[in-house]
Amino acid sequence: MTVAIDKDAAAAPAPTAGQPMVRFEKVTKRYGNLVVLDQLDLDVAPNEIVSIIGPSGSGKTTVLRMLMTLEEINDGVIYVDGEPLTHMQRGGKLMRADQRHLRRLRANIGMVFQHFNLFPHMTALGNCIEAPVHVLGMPKAEAVQRAEELLEMVGLKDKMHQHPSRLSGGQQQRVAIARALAMRPKVLLFDEVTSALDPEVIGEVLNVIRDLATQHSLTMLMVTHQMGFAKEISHRVCFFYEGKIAEQGPPGELFGNPQNERTRQFLSAVLDAG
Amino acid sequence: MSYLEFLEEFGARYLDGSLITLIQAVCSSILAIAIAATMGLMRLSHLWGVRAIATCYVEFFRGTSLLVQLYWIYYVLPLFGVPLDNFTAGILGVGMNLGAYGAELVRGGIQSVPRGQYEAAIALNMSPIGRMRRVIMPQAILNMLPPWGTLLIELLKGTALVSLISVADLMFEAKQINGSTYLSAQAFGTALVIYYIMARLIITPLMRWSETLLSRRMGRA
Numbered sequence: 001m002t003v004a005i006d007k008d009a010a011a012a013p014a015p016t017a018g019q020p021m022v023r024f025e026k027v028t029k030r031y032g033n034l035v036v037l038d039q040l041d042l043d044v045a046p047n048e049i050v051s052i053i054g055p056s057g058s059g060k061t062t063v064l065r066m067l068m069t070l071e072e073i074n075d076g077v078i079y080v081d082g083e084p085l086t087h088m089q090r091g092g093k094l095m096r097a098d099q100r101h102l103r104r105l106r107a108n109i110g111m112v113f114q115h116f117n118l119f120p121h122m123t124a125l126g127n128c129i130e131a132p133v134h135v136l137g138m139p140k141a142e143a144v145q146r147a148e149e150l151l152e153m154v155g156l157k158d159k160m161h162q163h164p165s166r167l168s169g170g171q172q173q174r175v176a177i178a179r180a181l182a183m184r185p186k187v188l189l190f191d192e193v194t195s196a197l198d199p200e201v202i203g204e205v206l207n208v209i210r211d212l213a214t215q216h217s218l219t220m221l222m223v224t225h226q227m228g229f230a231k232e233i234s235h236r237v238c239f240f241y242e243g244k245i246a247e248q249g250p251p252g253e254l255f256g257n258p259q260n261e262r263t264r265q266f267l268s269a270v271l272d273a274g
Numbered sequence: 275m276s277y278l279e280f281l282e283e284f285g286a287r288y289l290d291g292s293l294i295t296l297i298q299a300v301c302s303s304i305l306a307i308a309i310a311a312t313m314g315l316m317r318l319s320h321l322w323g324v325r326a327i328a329t330c331y332v333e334f335f336r337g338t339s340l341l342v343q344l345y346w347i348y349y350v351l352p353l354f355g356v357p358l359d360n361f362t363a364g365i366l367g368v369g370m371n372l373g374a375y376g377a378e379l380v381r382g383g384i385q386s387v388p389r390g391q392y393e394a395a396i397a398l399n400m401s402p403i404g405r406m407r408r409v410i411m412p413q414a415i416l417n418m419l420p421p422w423g424t425l426l427i428e429l430l431k432g433t434a435l436v437s438l439i440s441v442a443d444l445m446f447e448a449k450q451i452n453g454s455t456y457l458s459a460q461a462f463g464t465a466l467v468i469y470y471i472m473a474r475l476i477i478t479p480l481m482r483w484s485e486t487l488l489s490r491r492m493g494r495a
Contacts, residue, residue: 068393068396069396070396070397103399106397107399110398113397117388117390117391117393121491130398130408131400134400134408180397180398183398
């Protein structure tokens with residue numbers, strides 16, 4: 001599938017046609033009686049940047065958490081690069097994925113969290129080489145070199161020997177982005193990555209993500225409250241309401257001329273507040 | 275008999291007893307830590323059976339008296355064909371008992387690590403063992419050090435009970451000296467002071483040192 005590219009995002013690599021990188025097929029998630037996601041269908045093309053917006057409790061974050069296998073799904077199938085994530089083929093039947101299958105598919109996906117979740121007992125550099133060395137089996141020297149490049153990219157090479165407790169929120173989040181990139185994921189998930197930050201450091205984190213979007217071929221799914229930013233870098237924006245995608249489209253259309261009543265209400269509420 | 279004369283006469287025996295108490299404490303600490311780590315992790319298993327075994331262990335050893343457990347190990351196990359000398363029985367009894375308390379500290383320490391740390395480790399595709407060993411445990415250990423200090427002092431004092439299965443520890447010597455001299459105040463008073471010194475001058479500084487060391491590795495100190 002192809003998605004029309006908004007003018008604002010013209011610098012980003014265009015999404016590639018063909019097999020979707022991520023596909024949600026009738027995915028349902030319930031907590032007890034509460035339906036968080038209701039038969040969600042969503043395709044994300046390779047290199048596509050999709051922003052997910054919507055009121056709290058609309059299931060936005062759950063989408064990312066299910067894709068990262070932090071939440072189990074109750075129904076439906078998620079495909080990553082054509083393969084089912086939560087299930088596997090065994091003797092012609094689809095069965096629940098085992099640890100090995102999960103780890104193989106998870107290697108495609110990276111995630112950046114709202115609260116950074118850096119490992120406090122490791123330095124910035126240590127955080128960035130931990131998984132490459134111990135999961136990918138990369139030689140330490142190579143991992144260090146690559147981590148240094150990534151930390152330089154996020155503007156923190158001079159802080160690489162500091163522990164997270166010595167870094168500001170914005171700096172921690174930039175380390176977290178470098179740490180996720182060190183695993184070379186095909187898909188990178190951003191879960192409200194600026195929500196826990198002081199207003200004056202939000203910009204430095206958004207700049208890093210903007211650079212990523214324009215200079216790297218990476219599929220990105222982003223749950224965000226930064227409407228201006230979503231408009232600027234996304235190829236597509238999805239508005240979630242009560243566990244469903246109420247409306248989706250190129251940012252210019254969704255923000256400029258929303259069709260759905262809920263979308264209009266939400267946008268006018270957040271844009272007034274902002 | 276002045277207290278100095280008392281010490282001159284019995285000092286050597288107090289030293290011998292203290293040495294035995296220290297050996298008992300060190301050996302049963304090692305055992306307790308090993309049991310605590312195993313049972314604490316088993317308590318967190320997602321397999322029902324594994325959890326049940328650990329829960330039974332903890333309930334049994336915390337719920338019954340250490341002294342009775344020592345008697346069981348020393349007097350009853352030989353009847354089932356497991357003869358143990360009193361020294362080994364003492365280490366086993368104290369170690370297994372305090373290990374049950376320690377298991378709860380391990381469980382609590384692991385659970386005190388924020389959920390986001392597990393999630394970050396999953397997002398980095400770490401294996402379940404890697405997550406525990408590289409991410410959760412280092413943080414959990416720092417969180418559980420203060421209660422472990424208390425537990426190890428408890429363990430040291432608990433070793434006094436091994437005198438009742440005739441291990442010639444500090445308490446055993448104190449009782450013997452009391453029995454032959456009837457100088458109860460001196461005999462037991464000296465033992466009290468020695469227990470206090472061991473707890474205050476060995477265990478407490480050791481724990482504080484470990485805490486500083488680990489905090490520094492977290493970049494906190």
